[in-house]
Amino acid sequence: MPARPLDMMNITSLVAAATAAPSLHNAQPWRFRHHTKVGTIELRADFERAMPHTDPGNRGLHIGCGAALFNLRVAAADSGLHVDTHLLPDPADRELLAVVHLDDSHRPDRDLATLFPAIARRHTSRHPFQDKPIPAAVQDALRDAALGEGAQLAFPAAWHVESLLEHVRDVEGRDSLHPERLEDVQRWTRIGAESAGTAVDGIPEGAFGPRKQGGRAPVRDFAGRQPVPGRPAAVFETTPHLALLGTHNDHPDDWLRAGQALERVLLLATLDGLATSLTSHALEQADLRELARDPRSAMGFVHMVLRLGYGPAGTGAPRRPVHEVLEIG
Missing domain, CATH: 3.40.109.10 (NADH Oxidase)
Known part of the structure; x- marks a missing residue:
């Protein structure tokens, strides 16, 4: 038919x-x-x-x-x-x-x-998460979700989490020494009522989450040194639940598979009641990206670090109208 x-x-x-x-x-x-x-x-x-x-x-x-x-x-x-x-x-x-x-x-x-x-419910959460373990059955289901799209999801051991958090601190220091690296962030940051209220892309100030007053969760602060009136401060988790998403190879088709696996994991996590956020900050430097993988793992290349936990859902970010991104031929 x-x-x-x-x-x-x-x-x-x-x-x-x-x-x-x-x-x-x-x-x-x-x-x-x-x-x-x-x-x-x-x-x-x-x-x-x-x-x-x-x-x-x-x-x-x-x-x-x-x-x-x-x-x-x-x-x-x-x-x-x-x-x-x-x-x-x-x-x-x-x-x-x-x-x-x-x-x-x-x-x-x-x-x-x-x-x-889960598509409409999934939002990046830049809020503190509870100090509550993620059940093994949920972790297994998320691993299977990534595997179904040709990627791998690994929950690193405590020593590996510490290493990843050190990498985040390292890259934050490097950014301060090379201001040009902040140009991309500044281009896509929307601060101020007029800018944030009319934006169809980028990160509006309402999605920044609270300013980190303590804790070690790897949450990028898109406000930088710019003041955001009324923005609260909060203490984040000390031992965040992280997961690494990667593939065996590192070619454009692998990146597309990783993206599909990433979204499958995020949607399933959302249905399981987890809040999620993403960070590729430490992976933007070639040497730190190489160090992000576990040498005992079969994962060849790490593409994303996920932060998972039980906590507030994220704030929805703006989207471009469909007519701006869709062509009919």
């Missing part, structure tokens, strides 16, 4: 769900192109939203686009559509990252569909 053409309402809702994905500094470095005759959606990189100082190789850009791709797959499954995804199908077209074929002639992936409610 031939696939039924998708109407604009279907496509718009799918892309809207895709754009709810996390991305480095909420830059939202993606575009989508729908080909109506063949029933495909292309995922394309928006390199104007790249970060030359903190992500010169565009690894973080690909991870964010991979997360958006996973959300698209989840939303399609929830709509009763079957998805066939091809990563990086045209090496001659640098912007083209994936082609998604959609049809209703096959059964959708119901496991993906169960994650759909």
